[in-house]
Amino acid sequence: MATVPRAGLRSADLRGCDLGGADLRHAKLEGTPASDLTVWPNGFDIDVAGLVITGDPGAEPDVLLPAAAITRQIPPLLSP
Known part of the structure; x- marks a missing residue:
């Protein structure tokens, strides 16, 4: 069980998130x-906590972009 007393979240x-045991x-x-998919501990009141309920x-994604896909192509340096 996670305990987050006075944590600024x-x-x-x-x-x-599954916070059922927190x-x-x-x-x-x-x-x-x-x-709506967030799981809260029993008796937790999201309205009193001031949470903002938004879309999930x-x-x-299963596969993140490989490093080569996020670099840009630069022409080779030319020696004088």
Whole structure:
């Protein structure tokens, strides 16, 4: 079980996270994005916590771009 007492999670993205076993008492969550797929501990009140419910981003891609795909091609240097 994760315990995050008084943790400032305002800049975290909790959309789709499973926080069912977390102790979120006193955690600072106002304005933090969450989604309908986020799992909360029993009895946790998202309205009181001030969370912003938004759409879920969906699954992460299976294959990230290889480094070669994110570099740019530069012509070879010419010696005088």
